[in-house]
Amino acid sequence: MTHVTLNVNGADHALDLEPDMPLLYALRNHIGLNGAKYGCGLGQCGACTVIVDDRPVFACLTPCGGLEGRKVRTVESLGTAEQPGDLQRAFIDKQAAQCGYCIAGMLMRAQSLLERNPTPDESTIREHMAGNLCRCGTHLRIIEAISLVSRRNGSAA
Structure with a gap:
């Protein structure tokens, strides 16, 4: 386990996890953001797409260890059911x-x-x-x- 701080939707999340853990798992299982979905696990469908530093990435393929100091945004950052973006x-x-x-x-x-x-x-x-x-x-x-x-x-x- 390694200590990683992920900046997700403007908030820092200090996590202890394996650096090769896919971002998708950290988002869903450790941070509780369930918008990004597990589709294929191979980066072929895009259901897990999030934005990292203004670029779309497949969260199922992006290891958490390389995200220290980078900005991650998920669908939850766009709006709410009551006030959609x-x-x-x-x-x-x-x-x-x-x-x-x-x-x-x-x-x-x-x-x-x-x-x-x-x-x-x-x-x-x-x-x-x-x-x-x-x-x-x-x-x-x-x-x-x-x-x-x-x-x-x-x-x-």
Whole structure:
């Protein structure tokens, strides 16, 4: 066991764990944040996607030992059920969630894009989101939701 301090959603969490423990396990089992889901464990589906230092990463493949001093954000940082963030609201408005299993990862990958490029076109959105899969087939609604936020960002400029 090693002492690791993870900064998650702006709060430090001092944990004793194996440095090769996947971030996903630390988030869910040690910190109690259950938004990121275990999908494939191979970085092929994206259900576990979180943002580390402004980049989307697969939490199932990211070891905790390399995260000291880095900022981790999860879907819980975007809003709440009572007060969803802009992107969450767009997913709700476009009914982008079917079963909802992939949605936390989809939201985090989309959030990382919108933070770097507030007004991406559809082609850019599709390319960026290619790393995340939705088994229910709501990809088109997910693209529509992200495009909605992009258009709102463009009209706010």
